[in-house]
Amino acid sequence: MKESNQQEFRLENLTCANCAMKFEKNIQALPKISEVNVNFGASKLRVVGPITVEELEKAGAFDGIKVVPLTSNRIIENTPFYKRKENIITFLSFILLVVGTIISFQTSEADPYAIFFFALSIGIGGYEMFWSGLKNLSRFYFDMKTLMTIAIIGAAIIGEWREGAVVVFLFAVSEALEAYSMTKARQSIRQLMDIAPASAFIRRNDEIMELATEDIVIGDTLLVKPGQKIAMDGEVLTGYSSVNQAPITGESMPVVKMQGDEVFAGTLNEEGALEVRVTKRVEDTTIAKIIHLVEEAQAEKAPSQKFVDQFAKYYTPSIIIIALLVAVIPPLFIGDWQAWIYQGLAVLVVGCPCALVVSTPVAIVTAIGNAAKQGVLIKGGIHLEEMGRLQSIAFDKTGTLTKGFPEVTDISAGATFTENEVIQKVASVESYSGHPLARAIVAYASVQNIVQSPIENFNSVTGKGVNASVDGIEVAIGSLKWAEEITTISDDVKENVEMLQQQGKSVMVVLFNHQYAGHLAVADAIRETSPMIIKKLRELGIKHMVMLTGDHPITAAAIAQMLNLTDVRAGLMPDEKLHAVKKLRSEFGRVAMVGDGMNDAPALAAATVGIAMGGAGTDAALETADVALMADDLEKLPYTIQLSRKALRIIKENIMFALGLKIVALLLIIPGWLTLWIAIFADMGATLLVVLNSMRLMRIQK
Known part of the structure; x- marks a missing residue:
């Protein structure tokens, strides 16, 4: 049961899976909030409890999250990449890193001026990360920001200022990649949301007006000109046109619409003008339901994602233990504490689960x-x-x-009649019958533009057939058994009728003035x-x-x-x-x-x-x-x-990329070749591979 104080919101600037988890925890910590669900894939939030937009944006201030009620008409403007605060800070951090690097190459890495610029680069570029990491550390909560914070502070303590600054910069680039990948992945939903127009012309009480779709009610008459999108679900009252339904059904060819036919919001009226009686409110239209169900689908975790989440619970603590062992065990036997502490810090950086976390949801x-x-x-x-x-x-x-409705599949006329003559008279009689087979014959005659004639003395014989007088001819249509009661049917005709019946078709024999005139078969065609x-x-x-x-x-x-x-x-x-x-x-x-x-x-x-x-x-x-x-x-x-098989394969590849690159980097510990540079490149490289690999799913078409 839906709770009365449940609220739903759309989110902007939700950049990473960890940010979504943190945002959810921040909201959960607020008083009177009984339930929170952040849908990272769809960038949506559901909250049960009294809360304002300002309180929510305050809870998401760490990531610059913007919040808009789901029912609001206000559209959140997507901040361009180059205007985003974190990207500006990253660029500034990079400039300071370059200046420090130039000074260190001209003098040495221990030069006070070089250290000053590296420290400034680390402080500006990593401020948000350090703040989160230190708070997490105080609570013994270990996520990627905690690992990075320990690694960079450790690098500074042992004098590796330049490498610490490089790690901060590359980590920021990796985060930007993750944000970009999810934005691209969410575009499909945004395109769905933009399909239906926001307003439409309607006729209400003989007055024509333009209204926002939220103000249109069931029973209003929608006026749709050629070339316009249909704004609401409804039923055609007047008009004849072809409608492109591809955005809803994926059909490549336009569908003819006439009086009584159903039309959907977001589809394109191509040729004629239509008047449509609105049958659903804007929140109940087919496109609205599709958007809702797609968003809900993205919140549901796949088995592989559950595996990754479960694996991450053990993975991060394991990395911390390995890093500690690398930093402490070797120097106890061979000395050189600084070199092995450095290797341990590099292990922490390699261990960041960025690529692993994003490997499944983005796909x-x-x-x-x-x-x-x-x-x-x-x-x-x-x-x-x-x-x-x-x-x-x-x-x-x-x-x-099959098509789900009967239609005429075979027609055979007697020697002295044409198929059109048989159908014309049969359709004239059957137009007075309500039987599904009769409707199939009448529909066939209509498609063939065969005009019916007036009839007299219509009579239905239960279980046998119907008869009537058409243009002075006594016409009877019914089963072979009934026809044989009236006249003699040749063996050739009987053989043909039985063959059609063996194919699962319903066969009707036609008599004109008590003589065989032909037969026709009706079936639910494939x-x-x-x-x-x-x-x-x-x-x-x-x-x-x-x-x-x-x-x-x-x-x-x-x-x-x-x-x-x-x-x-x-x-x-x-x-x-x-x-x-x-x-x-x-x-x-x-x-x-x-x-x-x-x-x-x-x-x-x-x-x-x-x-x-x-x-x-x-x-x-x-x-x-x-x-x-x-x-x-x-x-x-x-x-x-x-598509499903490709997605499965890509998810497996992503997990292999994410773990494989890290295993290769960790093996570099053995010869002592692992550096902080290699560690962060392994992490960023894995993230980039995972993102680009997942984007391949966008190219799969029918």
């Missing part, structure tokens, strides 16, 4: 953001990782592999993209694919054959689908279930990853599934699996 945030832009909503790092490990996929049939998707998934190495359906076994077998699926389980109730998915998990380990998020909900929940189709139009799909394909199509499924 997760980048991948989830990229997927959202492509019309795929992945609701957490855990689901991203599990998608990359899938062994088996179960598909619902109706509406997933989607044009389904065979290609199944082929792609097989090429990606998915070991097993199965179709689970409540449909008749003959129909299911026919569809499976067309899709080249060898495993099909038909006639299943929702609870039986659930048991089928559980059995697949026991056989193959990780299993995805792809369905529509409604009657497939139990099976979606039981699967390792539940994937819902058509999330853009279905609230249930957005809420139920772990992954939602926003378009009503499977086209993005292979892309999602590829």
